[in-house]
Amino acid sequence: MLKMTSVRKTFRTDTIETHALRNFDLQVEEGDFVAVTGPSGSGKTTFLNVAGLLETFDEGDYQLDGKSVQGMNDRQLAQLRNEKIGFIFQSFNLLPDLNLFDNVDVPLRYRGFNSAERKQRIEQALETVGLANRMGHYPAQLSGGQQQRVAIARALAGSPRFLLADEPTGNLDSNMASGVLDLLSEINAQGTTIIMVTHDPSLAQRAQRNIFVRDGQVTEVQTGTNIQELLQQTAQV
């Protein structure tokens, strides 16, 4: 379970203060597939970064799997990220010099698994995303959709409790995007909690649950609400 209570995050420069998150309250239950939408600059990505322990927050409380993350040191946060969270990024973030096997291996190395277990997990993760036969290939030899599948395999290999996806289909055409979303739905069906930030209302509608972020605050979107309209209204305001 992921629970944020009154989380506040402010970015400061010498002259400007930007309140990215304010009194941000959210609870995500085990097995949820949550889509996070909102206009540009609303705080969606900041929320995802705080949730993924890539960014600290200024106030409030954040509990991941029942543990408050506040006060944890860099090593503890890194361990928590490694064990409990899988990331999927818009731009895939694959390491170009490593083949698919080694790319998926990266988080497993930090986990301390032995080589047999790593091999088994990598093969299984690549099997899940349909790329088991291309383990020796390099990212540049794959299409965008395939690269994102590798990124998903990398995120899955460590059996995380949460998958955090930031615009996972942002760099893909609609066919590939649909395929990736199908894959995420399958993964969610197997019990992995997914939180996905997207600007695409049609993709958001495929999640079980939708939340809308505006001015750093969260609003639960009722089932049946037209997210496209919501976005347009927000833009007009």
Next chain:
Amino acid sequence: MIAYYGRLALLSLKKNVLLTGLMIAAIGLGIGAAMTTITVNYLMSADPIPNKSERLFAVQVDNWSPNEAYDEPNLPPDQVTWLEATQLTEAKMAYRQAGMGTSYGVIEPKGQDQKPYLASVRITYADFFPMFEPPFLYGSGWTAQADEARELVIVLSKEANNEIFGGANSVGETVTFSGNVFRVVGVLDEWEPKPKFFDLATGAFNDMEDVYMPYTLKQALELDTSGNNNCWKPIAEETFQAFLNSECVNSQFWVEFEDPDDKHAYLDFLHNYVAEQKQLGRFPREQNNRLHNVMEWLEYQEVVADDAQMMMYMALMFLIVCLLNTIALLLAKFTGRFGEIALRRAVGASRRTLMLHYSVEAAIVGVLGGLVGLILAWLGLQGISALYGDSTEGLTSLDGTMIAVGFALAIVSSILAALYPTWRACSIAPAGQLKTQ
């Protein structure tokens, strides 16, 4: 994990060969320059007789002028007179003792096709051989009885034995030296202590003498004095004996103690000796007797030349400049890898883990830089040897210790150079980098 980091490091280094080459060249140049000068300094200041350097002492007594010190501030002469060399040796107040000096003469080989040649001689006492432990190829040194009886005995260096006897065992053979026939009692093996600590007066890195014979023969055969001879007052008469009895310092005097603490008792003895000499009208200055063990003596005599030390400091400065360049290159390299670093942090690497990861990469650069540096150091030493010739023989070779030091210096330097770029790279906010990839 270290092997994993090593594999990733090699991949990364291969990816940008030019940048990698520049870093290796920067470290290599710095290490090469530093190791060249460090090696010369190291060999200059090395302990030439490590097994007993703490028990061998150079003796100084101050027979110098009442009006001015031999050297400031109130330093006694570096050498002793013939009188002290003989009297202190014959007093036998230490475990072993040997007065010594240098001379020269003509050796007349027996073979008709061999020409006579001028040979350098170390005149000394029997104790010289057990004190300084030169290795013998054949035979041994002479006995104390031979000293007393002024026997015409001689020990040949390996080179002299090769010259006169073609390298054969010549013990028992005779050699004609300046008209006197000497009996060979021993032949030394190769022996070139660097520095030549027991006689620094003629140069710390000079060659060893061709032959050795009893110091007592100096008086008997009126052997000429070579090397440094310093006097503070005129010699009374123009006779050889007057020269020997003069206050001219031209000999060295060393003692060996079984226990270094015995030096206190020996200093008492020297005090009494000088007091007696004062009663005879000698030693007009205040008592100023000194004992230095081997390493103290080398330091006292400033065997490591100032310019060599200055060169070393300059080379170390150059190494720092090279490291600053390496830091800049590493900064450029790691800046280009912010995306990878951010990704690794996101998937579970702590800052410490990444510091280790990139330190391994820096260490590999260090090893390669060290290798280049050692090759450059070797070339540098060959260059010094070619420029300065025989006077640097023995000072221009890289031994195992220096090779290890070279690698250690390269690795430590490169890891230190990588600390700031790595720390900076690992301190970036991963979120921003991941979004902008």
